Amino acid sequence: MATVLILGATSDMAAAISRRFAQQQFNIQLAARSVEKLAPLQSDINIRYGVSCTAHEFNALDFQSHEPFFHKLPVKPDITICVFGYLGENETARSNWPETERIIGTNYTGAVSILNIVSAYYAAQKKGTIAGISSVAGERGRQSNYIYGSAKAGFTAYLSGLRNRMYREGVHVVTVQPGFVYTRMTENLTLPPMLTAKPEDVANDIFTAVSQRKNIVYTKWFWRWIMLVIVMIPEFMFKKMKL
Numbered sequence: 001m002a003t004v005l006i007l008g009a010t011s012d013m014a015a016a017i018s019r020r021f022a023q024q025q026f027n028i029q030l031a032a033r034s035v036e037k038l039a040p041l042q043s044d045i046n047i048r049y050g051v052s053c054t055a056h057e058f059n060a061l062d063f064q065s066h067e068p069f070f071h072k073l074p075v076k077p078d079i080t081i082c083v084f085g086y087l088g089e090n091e092t093a094r095s096n097w098p099e100t101e102r103i104i105g106t107n108y109t110g111a112v113s114i115l116n117i118v119s120a121y122y123a124a125q126k127k128g129t130i131a132g133i134s135s136v137a138g139e140r141g142r143q144s145n146y147i148y149g150s151a152k153a154g155f156t157a158y159l160s161g162l163r164n165r166m167y168r169e170g171v172h173v174v175t176v177q178p179g180f181v182y183t184r185m186t187e188n189l190t191l192p193p194m195l196t197a198k199p200e201d202v203a204n205d206i207f208t209a210v211s212q213r214k215n216i217v218y219t220k221w222f223w224r225w226i227m228l229v230i231v232m233i234p235e236f237m238f239k240k241m242k243l
Ligand SMILES: NC(=O)c1ccc[n+]([C@@H]2O[C@H](COP(=O)([O-])OP(=O)(O)OC[C@H]3O[C@@H](n4cnc5c(N)ncnc54)[C@H](OP(=O)(O)O)[C@@H]3O)[C@@H](O)[C@H]2O)c1
Pocket: 007, 008, 009, 010, 011, 012, 013, 014, 032, 033, 034, 058, 059, 060, 061, 083, 084, 085, 086, 087, 106, 133, 134, 135, 136, 177, 178, 179, 180, 181, 182, 183, 184, 185, 186
């Protein structure tokens, strides 16, 4: 039975992704800063789907711990899904370097650090799948979240290059580009219902993308076209807009 590693497993999105794969009889490895927080999801998956579900401590910002974390996993995962992220507060971060560092460190450096290790392992065994959750916020910097957006832009470029580099090794890389999703991250924002996905929508799209070896998936699908329009707005107009 194949195993899926979920990095950042305490989020609503991660819970939906774990359940979606467990439904199809994948064994699940949940990884998060707090193993205690994982207990209810872990036992729910064990009982409901009858698959193995284990919990592991993982901190995206503790870069030195990533190598031992991966090598100590009792079973190496066939699929690794990088879900963790941190939105932060753009206005605060502008004048607060630790907050900026946390945004960049979580969304970019931490993801690159762990995926360098996972992809090297997959390349050596000539198989494996990596899915990274980036964001449409990375497609064009906007005044409301350009620090988070720039870190996600870096992550999107990293995943693109990794997919290109891993192709000849037989390793597949999926880039996930959600628009708005109802989760803890966005609970204080007013989101347009028509444009906003549920965590289960993201989970279904990732499951299909991994199964069908898709390269890039937008959730909801129309965000691909929304972003195309946004990217095409001339800069002299874009810089005056309040986005
Ligand atoms: N919600 C949206 O509208 C939206 C849109 C586009 C992309 N995304 C992306 O989707 C992914 C999931 O986000 P979400 O919406 O489900 O947000 P969320 O509920 O805030 O989840 C963020 C997750 O990241 C984990 N995390 C943060 N810092 C970490 C660290 N240093 N080490 C390990 N884990 C860490 C959190 O763990 P703790 O429980 O320990 O805090 C939590 O599990 C993120 O990459 C986010 O950027 C979200």
